[in-house]
Amino acid sequence: MNELFPFQVEPLPYPYDALEPAISQETLHFHHDKHYKTYVDNLNGILSDFPKLQNMTLEDMLIHIKDLPEDIQTGIRNNGGGVYNHQLYFQCMQGDGFSMPEGDLSNAIHKDFESIDNFCRILTNTAIKQFGSGYAWLTFEKGKLTIVGSANQDTPVTETIRPLLCIDVWEHAYYLQYQNRRADYVSNWLPLINWNYVNQLYEAAQG
Numbered sequence: 692m693n694e695l696f697p698f699q700v701e702p703l704p705y706p707y708d709a710l711e712p713a714i715s716q717e718t719l720h721f722h723h724d725k726h727y728k729t730y731v732d733n734l735n736g737i738l739s740d741f742p743k744l745q746n747m748t749l750e751d752m753l754i755h756i757k758d759l760p761e762d763i764q765t766g767i768r769n770n771g772g773g774v775y776n777h778q779l780y781f782q783c784m785q786g787d788g789f790s791m792p793e794g795d796l797s798n799a800i801h802k803d804f805e806s807i808d809n810f811c812r813i814l815t816n817t818a819i820k821q822f823g824s825g826y827a828w829l830t831f832e833k834g835k836l837t838i839v840g841s842a843n844q845d846t847p848v849t850e851t852i853r854p855l856l857c858i859d860v861w862e863h864a865y866y867l868q869y870q871n872r873r874a875d876y877v878s879n880w881l882p883l884i885n886w887n888y889v890n891q892l893y894e895a896a897q898g
Contacts, residue, residue: 696745709786713879730773772844783856785885796890803836818877824861831896853896
């Protein structure tokens with residue numbers, strides 16, 4: 692999240708078919724190559740007229756969004772948030788088989804959610820019940836793990852809360868494959884979590 696203008700479309704860290712059958716190759720092509728790319732292009736278009744902002748990282752812009760020119764705050768929130776959220780979403784999945792959280796992160800999940808099963812239940816409920824488009828997040832704030840939902844392309848980093856993982860519940864993330872069955876998508880998504888990557892973010896957040 693430390694890159695500068697002009698922002699680039701980050702390639703997927705795995706082949707397009709790596710997440711099948713949970714997420715189809717067709718869905719991933721549309722999601723990454725069309726939707727995510729549009730947010731990147733729109734963000735660059737907004738910033739092209741604001742050279743003083745081109746030395747800010749994406750994270751800095753989202754954290755300090757109220758300090759940006761008022762007429763572009765909504766555009767940065769929507770498109771900058773879209774870039775940030777999609778980058779995290781794609782990175783926190785993996786196609787190398789099911790894994791479980793380990794070490795300090797596992798201990799923290801058991802401390803704050805009682806068990807991995809209860810963590811999955813809360814995250815699932817948050818994702819399913821998110822009204823309309825948005826995300827469900829695992830975040831780290833004030834020494835504690837929390838699960839929150841957000842609408843549209845809002846992101847916890849704007850509230851200076853550290854995101855560790857997110858599940859995208861915009862319809863474009865699952866509709867080609869699951870239609871209106873969001874619960875099935877969420878259930879199949881959970882085993883895709885790249886816990887090694889999430890643990891790296893957790894360790895960085897503690898620092």
